[in-house]
Amino acid sequence: MSEFHKGIAEILEIDESAVNAATDLHAGEAAWDSLAVVSTIALIDDCFNVMLDGQSLTNCNTVGDIEALIEAARKA
């Protein structure tokens, strides 16, 4: 998960050490907007080779929500 957390930290513009499952996606300097969602789609494709859709990512509130989507997609 470390590569993923590093990427999420860059997207949210927060410190990498602050990223954990409870991290609020709306708490960073950068907005959790369409640009952030698109960056996250690419990041997840890079790290896990799975594709998530934009709408379900938009609806996430925490990093843990995203990780749950990734787990579900990997099992599918």
Place this chain on the structure above:
Amino acid sequence: MVAPIGREARSTGAQIVGVVSCVPSRTRRNEDFHATFGEAGVADVVKMIGVQSRHQVEGTTTTRDLCAHAGRRLLEGLEWTPDSVDALLFVSQTPDFRLPPTACALQADLGLPTQCIAFDINLGCSGYPYAIWLGMTMIQTGAARRVLLAVGDTISRIVDPNDRATALLFGDAGTVTALEAKAEASPSHFILGSDGKGVSNLIVPTGGFRDYAACGDARLAGKLGTALYMDGGEIFNFTLRTIPPLVARTVELGSADGKAPDFYLFHQANLFMLKHLIKKAKLAPEQAPVNIDEFGNTSSASIPLLMTSRLGEALRQGSKRLALFGFGVGYSWAAASIDVGPLKVVETIQA
């Protein structure tokens, strides 16, 4: 074998002999948008799209005008008399009128004979490989020996100037490519596909004969119906799903003779997406030239503009195997593997 991702076609007996791109002389830099979106607002979008400047038309200039300039220069450079041209295809989503076809206007602009085949093709980012496939097929059947492909767009004229995602992204360009019959030309390979599930994700909702803006799609609330609407996340997903397998299959199909492509030319959608596609295809930067920084996303013109602005010298000097990938609005996608060069004319001009 990689699973087919579209119709696969092969053509023989035709080759590209020249390409000219024409961009408007007016350049708009990122600073020019600070007043509208603020410096930080511009920087946010630019970080993703990678556009530093774009050429945009002024006043009443249309795609047809840019293509007419490019076409005249191409005919002159090739020393083709206008009456030797058998067909002209105009590929664009920014025609002069809803009717008549712009191809007919260009036939007259360029002084082509009335025995000339001329019609429009309504495709955007996928249009260039489609045009080459159709033009080469016309030559292969004997319907034509010399074909001009006028491919371009002026998307700056249909963006909402207050929508930063599109206003900063697009540049304008008109290009013309010349195809000619040549018996010994090496075969060209094409893959062509469509998915209408993407219709509403990149659309100008009104102005045709059906009003999509009235259909209740919540994403369009408060948007200008006559302007281009783009759902960037959906387009990105489509691209990531479709293009990596398209690249793999195109190389497999086009390189059965053991020769890999010299260059991979991707539609210049946005820099972030391009970098991702290039990384996924495991390409070195010099194999996949980029010009979105200088010209923006020029829609259907982006691939020929890459050829003239980034590969001019290489294509003038010798034969290169090019893998071309167009994808976007529709959804529609098309790829080609073709040997191009040495070209007599390969230029970017301004008008």
